[in-house]
Amino acid sequence: MTGLRAAVAALAVVVALILQVSLFPHLAWQGIVPNLCLLVVVGAALTRGAQFAAVLGFVAGLALDLAPPADHVAGRWALALVIVGYVAGRVRQETRPTATAVIATVAATSFIGTSVFALSGMLLRDPVLPVTEMLQVIVVAVAFDVLLTPFVLPPVMTMFQRLEPVRTA
Amino acid sequence: MVDREKRWRGSDQLDQRGRPPRSLMVALVLACLTLVTLDYHGGPDSPMEPARRVVGEALGPVETGTATLVRPFTSVPAWFRSRQSLQGELADLEAENSRLRSEAATASFDRNRLAEYEGLTAAAGTLGYALVPARVVALGPSQSFSRTVTIDAGSAAGVRPDMTVINNDGLVGRILRVTRTTATVLLILDPDSVVGSRLGESMELGFLQGRGVLGRQGRLDLELVDGSVIPARNDTVVTWGSQGGAPYVSGIPVGRVTSVFRSLRETTQRAVIAPYVDFGSLDLVGVIVPSGTLSDRAVIEADGTLQ
Numbered sequence: 413m414t415g416l417r418a419a420v421a422a423l424a425v426v427v428a429l430i431l432q433v434s435l436f437p438h439l440a441w442q443g444i445v446p447n448l449c450l451l452v453v454v455g456a457a458l459t460r461g462a463q464f465a466a467v468l469g470f471v472a473g474l475a476l477d478l479a480p481p482a483d484h485v486a487g488r489w490a491l492a493l494v495i496v497g498y499v500a501g502r503v504r505q506e507t508r509p510t511a512t513a514v515i516a517t518v519a520a521t522s523f524i525g526t527s528v529f530a531l532s533g534m535l536l537r538d539p540v541l542p543v544t545e546m547l548q549v550i551v552v553a554v555a556f557d558v559l560l561t562p563f564v565l566p567p568v569m570t571m572f573q574r575l576e577p578v579r580t581a
Numbered sequence: 582m583v584d585r586e587k588r589w590r591g592s593d594q595l596d597q598r599g600r601p602p603r604s605l606m607v608a609l610v611l612a613c614l615t616l617v618t619l620d621y622h623g624g625p626d627s628p629m630e631p632a633r634r635v636v637g638e639a640l641g642p643v644e645t646g647t648a649t650l651v652r653p654f655t656s657v658p659a660w661f662r663s664r665q666s667l668q669g670e671l672a673d674l675e676a677e678n679s680r681l682r683s684e685a686a687t688a689s690f691d692r693n694r695l696a697e698y699e700g701l702t703a704a705a706g707t708l709g710y711a712l713v714p715a716r717v718v719a720l721g722p723s724q725s726f727s728r729t730v731t732i733d734a735g736s737a738a739g740v741r742p743d744m745t746v747i748n749n750d751g752l753v754g755r756i757l758r759v760t761r762t763t764a765t766v767l768l769i770l771d772p773d774s775v776v777g778s779r780l781g782e783s784m785e786l787g788f789l790q791g792r793g794v795l796g797r798q799g800r801l802d803l804e805l806v807d808g809s810v811i812p813a814r815n816d817t818v819v820t821w822g823s824q825g826g827a828p829y830v831s832g833i834p835v836g837r838v839t840s841v842f843r844s845l846r847e848t849t850q851r852a853v854i855a856p857y858v859d860f861g862s863l864d865l866v867g868v869i870v871p872s873g874t875l876s877d878r879a880v881i882e883a884d885g886t887l888q
């Protein structure tokens with residue numbers, strides 16, 4: 413079960429990554445696309461908790477850092493998505509979270525994730541950009557992620573819920 | 582084991598489930614920081630390059646496949662252009678056409694002279710370069726604060742790092758790294774991209790730098806070496822070229838000057854350049870390779886023949 417779960421999670425990350433770089437640029441606003449990898453990590457966190465989500469965040473971030481069009485210093489998205497997985501996992505509740513809670517979590521973690529990525533870039537001077545422009549990108553990115561939440565999170569959360577080990581077994 | 586599974590569902594154990602082990606979090610964060618350090622200090626031959634290559638080899642064909650599936654659908658919005666916008670476009674094109682016709686008529690002498698030069702450069706061109714056609718299959722998100730794209734030609738097509746990428750309109754960027762089937766291109770809009778360039782009219786030298794990530798069209802900053810020269814508006818900027826044609830071959834049109842300003846802190850003139858290439862709808866591009874390169878597809882030679 414654990415192997416299957418890991419395989420399905422990794423597959424979800426790869427699908428999200430491919431859609432993010434190959435399909436969504438056609439729908440992008442000024443090159444900003446919804447961060448599907450982040451949404452998958454949040455979905456995992458809300459159903460399976462912070463531990464699983466932090467590990468998945470590391471994997472997803474590493475994929476974002478290394479998959480072809482990426483050219484920034486590797487490890488930056490990994491760090492951002494580990495933090496996203498941790499934070500989103502901490503707000504997880506026993507019952508299935510309400511729609512408002514899910515959207516609030518996505519907005520908060522999207523802001524945190526993109527900001528952590530931007531801050532790490534400022535520290536490493538990779539690349540040097542005005543802060544106003546970075547903020548603009550972050551705000552639009554959060555809006556885009558929230559917009560896509562109703563379409564992405566329900567299937568992702570249902571999938572991770574199905575993969576939950578059978579409790580009575 | 583069964584018991585623990587059950588108790589985990591209980592509210593008394595909620596905190597334990599919500600909080601991952603501290604050791605795991607420390608390990609993950611340290612792993613990230615290690616990657617950053619390794620890649621940051623490694624530079625071009627960092628230990629992460631082989632990893633990038635492996636991931637690229639695996640995901641490159643998937644990106645190419647997805648882009649091929651998506652392509653028929655991206656052209657749909659173009660069908661829904663209104664009659665009015667088409668008429669407007671027609672009027673613009675007619676105006677441009679007549680302007681160009683009058684220019685062509687008055688400039689016959691220049692044209693003749695140019696034809697001679699062109700014969701020379703074409704001869705030089707046939708000695709030097711050919712084009713490998715490729716399509717853009719993936720674009721990096723603006724959230725990564727860089728402008729890079731993946732194209733579907735790699736080392737099997739004869740593409741190597743530091744080659745120039747152009748399209749119909751002008752300079753697109755340069756190749757950063759290649760896998761067997763794909764290559765990553767650094768667009769000239771990226772803040773890390775610097776292109777040595779030359780003003781078309783005054784032949785003055787300068788450096789073009791990408792301005793950042795926002796905007797479909799994008800802008801570039803031109804800083805001239807000679808601070809006393811003031812670039813003219815609408816002057817063309819072309820590449821200056823480097824030794825051996827890497828990373829940029831010379832004479833590729835880049836854009837035109839839209840505005841000029843002098844910064845008080847620095848002594849140089851800065852001009853804002855609008856690139857000729859529409860980066861919002863980048864699709865078919867060509868990679869400039871040495872003539873006679875072995876490739877897995879047809880290579881367009883400088884005289885227009887396919888090889």
